[in-house]
Amino acid sequence: MPEGSSPQMGQSLLFLTDEQLRKGIEAMFFAYRGFTADPDRILAEKSYGRAHHRAIHFIHRSPGTTVNNLLSILGVTKQSLNRVLRTLIEDGLVASTVGTRDKRERHLHLTQEGAALERELSDAQRDRMRAAYRAAGPAAVVGFRQVLEAMMDDETRHHYEAMKEKPNER
Amino acid sequence: MPEGSSPQMGQSLLFLTDEQLRKGIEAMFFAYRGFTADPDRILAEKSYGRAHHRAIHFIHRSPGTTVNNLLSILGVTKQSLNRVLRTLIEDGLVASTVGTRDKRERHLHLTQEGAALERELSDAQRDRMRAAYRAAGPAAVVGFRQVLEAMMDDETRHHYEAMKEKPNER
DNA sequence: CTTGGAATGTCAACAAAGCTGACGTATTGT
DNA sequence: ACAATACGTCAGCTTTGTTGACATTCCAAG
Numbered sequence: 001m002p003e004g005s006s007p008q009m010g011q012s013l014l015f016l017t018d019e020q021l022r023k024g025i026e027a028m029f030f031a032y033r034g035f036t037a038d039p040d041r042i043l044a045e046k047s048y049g050r051a052h053h054r055a056i057h058f059i060h061r062s063p064g065t066t067v068n069n070l071l072s073i074l075g076v077t078k079q080s081l082n083r084v085l086r087t088l089i090e091d092g093l094v095a096s097t098v099g100t101r102d103k104r105e106r107h108l109h110l111t112q113e114g115a116a117l118e119r120e121l122s123d124a125q126r127d128r129m130r131a132a133y134r135a136a137g138p139a140a141v142v143g144f145r146q147v148l149e150a151m152m153d154d155e156t157r158h159h160y161e162a163m164k165e166k167p168n169e170r
Numbered sequence: 171m172p173e174g175s176s177p178q179m180g181q182s183l184l185f186l187t188d189e190q191l192r193k194g195i196e197a198m199f200f201a202y203r204g205f206t207a208d209p210d211r212i213l214a215e216k217s218y219g220r221a222h223h224r225a226i227h228f229i230h231r232s233p234g235t236t237v238n239n240l241l242s243i244l245g246v247t248k249q250s251l252n253r254v255l256r257t258l259i260e261d262g263l264v265a266s267t268v269g270t271r272d273k274r275e276r277h278l279h280l281t282q283e284g285a286a287l288e289r290e291l292s293d294a295q296r297d298r299m300r301a302a303y304r305a306a307g308p309a310a311v312v313g314f315r316q317v318l319e320a321m322m323d324d325e326t327r328h329h330y331e332a333m334k335e336k337p338n339e340r
Numbered sequence: 341c342t343t344g345g346a347a348t349g350t351c352a353a354c355a356a357a358g359c360t361g362a363c364g365t366a367t368t369g370t
Numbered sequence: 371a372c373a374a375t376a377c378g379t380c381a382g383c384t385t386t387g388t389t390g391a392c393a394t395t396c397c398a399a400g
Contacts, residue, residue, distance in 0.1 A: 086379095135320040138182065143309055221385075252350080
């Protein structure tokens with residue numbers, strides 16, 4: 001019996017067939033390539049990688065964040081983050097300042113130069129996202145975000161939600 | 171004039187504000203972690219990586235595909251794919267057979283053992299996708315796919331479309 | 341029938357970015 | 371005083387990507 005055509009299957013459940021799920025999985029895989037393609041090109045010119053982009057993005061989103069906080073958002077080890085962070089600090093894109101209340105902490109900020117690169121990267125990424133949103137329409141965008149949020153791990157979703165309502169002045 | 175608050179901006183364009191786009195970008199980043207988390211756990215036990223998963227997935231999807239075809243779908247170099255493919259062949263998960271019409275080509279198939287791993291991986295990934303789909307609902311799923319498709323590079327979308335209507339017997 | 345080009349494979353070397361484990365230092369809180 | 375925390379760093383390893391060079395095999399065109 002061909003899948004997805006079971007007579008006793010409610011009409012409302014047809015979107016949960018293996019076939020539909022498989023398309024979603026492949027769409028996710030292929031779309032992620034497009035998602036990262038434009039920033040990757042810019043980063044390659046400057047000898048940076050995706051890891052630098054992620055650090056820059058979240059430092060921009062949460063100026064003054066600590067290393068530990070960034071660590072849990074990015075989900076990597078401190079050694080891995082440190083390597084990236086060190087080059088960004090050496091290159092003058094990120095400023096690391098000792099905490100005032102707790103001097104063990106380092107607070108991270110983008111310098112002017114860092115903010116400039118952030119803008120270049122996010123402009124490129126937003127351009128593609130905007131084109132996709134425009135092509136798909138507002139209703140599709142709502143669904144897009146709903147599915148993505150439901151796909152996250154609980155801990156990850158917590159980070160996402162925490163940042164959701166923190167608009168960045170620009 | 172700050173974007174997103176222009177009085178003459180049509181109501182229908184509010185979903186294209188930088189703020190909305192930023193949320194979409196972060197949702198994409200966080201969701202991709204969840205997307206790969208379950209297969210990654212299974213793969214780690216077996217000393218394989220994501221690259222092995224991708225190869226297995228697309229060999230399953232297109233049995234008998236050539237190395238070159240797989241290369242263009244995955245978007246990596248032949249050296250990189252070859253390393254992964256070699257281990258899969260050595261481990262008896264993938265069979266490589268010389269082409270009949272063109273003996274330069276190798277046709278790739280999953281062995282029984284390879285198909286078993288494929289099933290384990292895709293079951294895990296589908297479980298999460300199914301939960302996300304169920305939570306978001308059918309209308310959201312349509313939008314989800316529309317946005318993802320619009321996000322792909324043209325060449326990538328071509329691969330995606332080519333595989334779209336090729337259901338796999340299971 | 342020869343030869344050029346295509347498809348494949350392989351060797352070597354390298355880089356990005358993740359990981360573990362160990363250790364040092366400064367600081368904080370108990 | 372002492373344990374825990376935050377951070378940085380060294381060393382070493384893994385996966386997965388990259389180039390470049392070169393050999394082999396084979397099809398197809400001249």
